[in-house]
Amino acid sequence: MALQDKIDQDIKLAMLAKDNARLRGLRAIKAAILLAKTEKGPAETLTQDTETRVLQKLAKQRKESAEIYQQQSRDDLYQIEMEELAVIESYLPKQRSREEIERAVKQIIAESGASSPKDMGKVMGLANQQLAGEADGKTIAEIAKALLAGN
Template sequence: MALQDKIDQEIKSAMLAKDSVRLRGLRAIKAAILLAKTEKGPTEVLTEDTEIAVLQKLAKQRRESASVYQQQNRDDLYQIEVEELAVIESFLPAQLSREDIERIVKQVITETGATGPKDMGKVMGPANQKLAGKADGKTISEIAKALLVGG
């Protein structure tokens, strides 16, 4: 089942259950998917990878907004972002642990022959491909940088 169809069904369920928090998150996902679809063209179908990328983008936006709101002591807005983030993350594939990400990045470093920080670009492309949907880019970058500086 396509993600959009699943979201539509979840929206109906949330409406029937009068779950306004879940409904708000689901509507944000639906809006982002529709926007991505219109950017690709009316006849184009979104691939699963594109749908995951849209969800990751939404999750990243919510994390960043929540962080800003928390720093500004805006608990009301912070809570909204965290609630929507939980709904969005429920549709994302399970995220890998830091140890698993580190193991994969080490493997990429070995495969690419990277030797230091100057080879960061060589490592990030393949690492992002292998970890697409399973880890966020910021974490991958932090781990790669630490391994290349230390290694």
């Protein structure tokens, strides 16, 4: 089942259950998918990779907004962002733990022959390809930077 079909079905269920928090998150996902589709062209269908990137972008936006609201002591808005984030993350692939990301980056560094921070671009390219959808790019970059500086 395509993601858009699953979202449509889940929107109906959330409406019947009167689950407003879930409904907000699902509508945000649907809007982002429709926007991505129109950018590609009316006849185009989104690949699973594109759908994952759209969901990651939404999750990142919610995290950043929640962080700002928390700093400003706006707990009401913070709560809304966190509810939507939980819904969005439920449709993303399972995220790897920091230890799993570290092991994968170490393996990539060994396989690519990277030895210094100058090789960061090569490592990041391979890591982003291998860990696509399973890890945040910021976390991958932090780990890669630390490992390359330590070698």
